[in-house]
Amino acid sequence: MVLVAIAAVTNTRGGRFMIPFIIRKVLVLIPMLFVISFLIFLGIELMPGDAVDFMIPPDALATISQADLDLLRAELGLDDPFLVRYGTWIAQVVKGDFGYSLQSGVSVRDLLAQKLPATIELSLAALVISTLLGSLLGVVSALNKGRLGDHVLTVAGMIGVAIPQFLFGLVMIVLVVFQMELLPVGGRMTPGNEAFFQRLDHLILPATVLGLSMTAGVMRYSRASMLDSLSKEFIRTARSKGIPEWRVNLIHGLRVAMTPVAVLIGFRLPILIGGSVVIEQVFQWPGVGQMFVAAVRSQNTPVIMMIAFFSVSIVLVASILVDIATALLDPRVKLS
Amino acid sequence: MDRLLTLENQGKLKTSTMNRSVRKLSANMLALVGLALFLLILTASIAAPLISSYEPNAIDLKHRLSPPGETHLLGTDQIGRDIFTRILYGGRISMFVGLGSAIGAALIGVSLGTYAGYTRGVLDSAVMKLSEIMMSFPQIILVSILVTIAGQSLWNLILIFILTGWPSMYRMTRSQMLSIREQEYIQALQAFGIGSFTISFKHMLPNAIGPIFVNITLSTAMFILQEAALSFLGLGVPLEQATWGNILNVAQDLNILRNAWWVWLPVGVVITLFVMSVNFIGDGLRDAADPTQVG
Numbered sequence: 001m002v003l004v005a006i007a008a009v010t011n012t013r014g015g016r017f018m019i020p021f022i023i024r025k026v027l028v029l030i031p032m033l034f035v036i037s038f039l040i041f042l043g044i045e046l047m048p049g050d051a052v053d054f055m056i057p058p059d060a061l062a063t064i065s066q067a068d069l070d071l072l073r074a075e076l077g078l079d080d081p082f083l084v085r086y087g088t089w090i091a092q093v094v095k096g097d098f099g100y101s102l103q104s105g106v107s108v109r110d111l112l113a114q115k116l117p118a119t120i121e122l123s124l125a126a127l128v129i130s131t132l133l134g135s136l137l138g139v140v141s142a143l144n145k146g147r148l149g150d151h152v153l154t155v156a157g158m159i160g161v162a163i164p165q166f167l168f169g170l171v172m173i174v175l176v177v178f179q180m181e182l183l184p185v186g187g188r189m190t191p192g193n194e195a196f197f198q199r200l201d202h203l204i205l206p207a208t209v210l211g212l213s214m215t216a217g218v219m220r221y222s223r224a225s226m227l228d229s230l231s232k233e234f235i236r237t238a239r240s241k242g243i244p245e246w247r248v249n250l251i252h253g254l255r256v257a258m259t260p261v262a263v264l265i266g267f268r269l270p271i272l273i274g275g276s277v278v279i280e281q282v283f284q285w286p287g288v289g290q291m292f293v294a295a296v297r298s299q300n301t302p303v304i305m306m307i308a309f310f311s312v313s314i315v316l317v318a319s320i321l322v323d324i325a326t327a328l329l330d331p332r333v334k335l336s
Numbered sequence: 337m338d339r340l341l342t343l344e345n346q347g348k349l350k351t352s353t354m355n356r357s358v359r360k361l362s363a364n365m366l367a368l369v370g371l372a373l374f375l376l377i378l379t380a381s382i383a384a385p386l387i388s389s390y391e392p393n394a395i396d397l398k399h400r401l402s403p404p405g406e407t408h409l410l411g412t413d414q415i416g417r418d419i420f421t422r423i424l425y426g427g428r429i430s431m432f433v434g435l436g437s438a439i440g441a442a443l444i445g446v447s448l449g450t451y452a453g454y455t456r457g458v459l460d461s462a463v464m465k466l467s468e469i470m471m472s473f474p475q476i477i478l479v480s481i482l483v484t485i486a487g488q489s490l491w492n493l494i495l496i497f498i499l500t501g502w503p504s505m506y507r508m509t510r511s512q513m514l515s516i517r518e519q520e521y522i523q524a525l526q527a528f529g530i531g532s533f534t535i536s537f538k539h540m541l542p543n544a545i546g547p548i549f550v551n552i553t554l555s556t557a558m559f560i561l562q563e564a565a566l567s568f569l570g571l572g573v574p575l576e577q578a579t580w581g582n583i584l585n586v587a588q589d590l591n592i593l594r595n596a597w598w599v600w601l602p603v604g605v606v607i608t609l610f611v612m613s614v615n616f617i618g619d620g621l622r623d624a625a626d627p628t629q630v631g
Contacts, residue, residue, distance in 0.1 A: 032469065032472075036469060036472070039469070040481075043481050043482070044481075046485045047484050158612055158615060158616070159612065161611075161612075161615065162557070162561075162608045162611035162612035162615060163604075163607075163608045163611075164561055164564045164565060164568075164604070164607060165565065166565060166568045166584075167564075167584065167604040167608070170593060170600065170604075174593060174594065174597070178593075178594050270471075270472075270473075270474040270475070271474075273474040273477070274474040274475050274476040274477065277474075277476050277477070277569075278565050278568065278569070281568070281569060282568075292477065292480070293480070293569055296480045296481070296483075299484060304481065304484075307477070308473070308477050308478075308481060311473070311474050311477055312472050312473055312474075315472045315473075315474065316472050319472070
């Protein structure tokens with residue numbers, strides 16, 4: 001992100017046009033975020049039942065009087081008109097106060113701060129795995145086009161796209177954890193062993209599963225991109241100059257082919273977020289995704305709202321960064 | 337490499353009997369394998385009562401978690417229901433969810449896209465903005481919120497898939513329309529004073545039908561995967577109804593996962609094979625409809 005910003009400012013082409021381009025993109029983002037926050041709030045409003053119904057255990061409900069319930073509702077601010085509550089909520093969010101979990105009473109900000117590192121760790125690892133492996137396999141596939149290796153990789157990719165993510169996770173748990181007993185399953189660390197390298201064994205499996213399940217898409221894309229770049233005229237020029245074949249492929253071809261693949265990282269974010277919700281559930285990874293599923297099951301509205309809002313914001317910001325990166329890398333993109 | 341063209345030039349193929357696209361499709365091995373697999377799973381599910389003598393929800397507590405054998409082809413689950421039967425009946429619901437949602441999403445997305453893509457203007461930019469907003473939600477987060485609002489049921493799930501699935505159909509149709517509307521015959525139609533409704537639906541839509549069908553196939557596969565994932569999270573079709581996702585749901589129990597592979601592995605393989613076959617068909621259709629692809 002910082003790199004993109006620096007590149008944007010220092011880029012020769014940027015000078016005059018790049019900064020207004022970025023400002024315009026950001027200005028479009030703000031009303032969009034307001035609309036989305038409103039929609040999320042509206043959606044939560046439509047959910048059946050409210051916080052009070054879930055805070056009180058059913059056996060205790062019989063002994064509590066309606067007046068007490070009403071008092072509790074009023075205390076939580078659930079009686080105010082819809083727009084008032086939206087106004088209060090959005091004003092607090094802008095100030096950085098995300099409300100409190102209805103179940104534990106912990107502030108959502110603390111909850112996010114506690115769970116986010118685990119999710120970032122997992123997603124980042126998966127992103128690295130899928131990007132490296134996907135582009136590598138895609139290039140190998142493109143260089144062997146029509147040969148056995150290409151066919152094997154293509155079929156593997158097709159299976160990879162078709163297998164449900166969580167099923168792949170379950171199969172890996174059975175194979176690696178139960179059969180081979182190589183790695184631990186569940187959680188992020190063993191108590192007492194909390195340094196990064198000590199908990200690496202907890203990360204390997206979920207990150208590999210999430211990463212591999214996203215590899216097929218990257219592979220397909222980088223194969224196409226590499227084939228496209230190899231058919232360009234500068235490749236023929238390079239060959240005719242007598243440059244060794246591997247150099248032609250790997251230096252001249254690859255550099256051009258990888259630009260769109262890099263941009264693709266931004267577009268993979270929604271898939272990554274969705275995937276981590278499922279994978280965190282499979283591996284009991286204590287991240288935001290698992291918290292989201294638990295919140296949906298117990299209708300913990302403040303938590304649901306903030307996670308939904310956060311994930312959409314991340315996706316939108318990433319798409320702007322992608323736009324900027326494309327504009328920087330590809331001189332054909334019009335800035336005005 | 338164009339084998340079809342060579343054969344045509346040699347006069348070995350009768351040009352009148354078969355459409356070239358159909359011929360291209362039938363020369364595509366993967367698509368044919370996909371089609372065969374698809375039909376096999378589809379017919380087996382439809383003919384479920386003929387194939388299996390068990391009821392999908394019949395509980396038999398004497399035979400809990402019995403491994404595959406002669407009486408139960410793929411064994412039984414934790415309350416003694418026959419797994420093979422449940423996979424067959426579950427396929428009906430899962431395929432219905434997948435195909436129904438894809439067709440529903442296509443109806444909305446394609447009709448909006450056809451009209452708005454041709455006329456542009458306010459309608460187009462409004463719908464475009466709406467689709468942008470909807471597509472910025474990670475799918476599973478939006479769907480889970482909607483499931484909680486609407487409640488868990490088969491029809492709600494289909495409605496929610498339609499609601500979240502139409503934007504991509506809209507964008508795809510719209511981009512097709514944008515390129516078709518630049519063609520000269522559209523100008524001719526406009527010069528005749530034909531209404532935009534007729535031009536877009538009667539004269540332009542048929543030319544975009546190829547990519548639309550490809551998209552419907554691929555969406556079907558995607559919705560089946562989503563149904564499975566949601567059921568796994570406990571947010572899909574209510575558990576008492578057998579679907580592929582619901583059968584897989586019990587694999588969350590580590591004991592079953594470890595000791596009773598027949599409960600979850602076969603249905604997982606069936607989902608994977610089915611999704612793969614639909615993808616093969618979709619890819620085959622795409623290549624067949626694309627005139628720049630050789631046969």
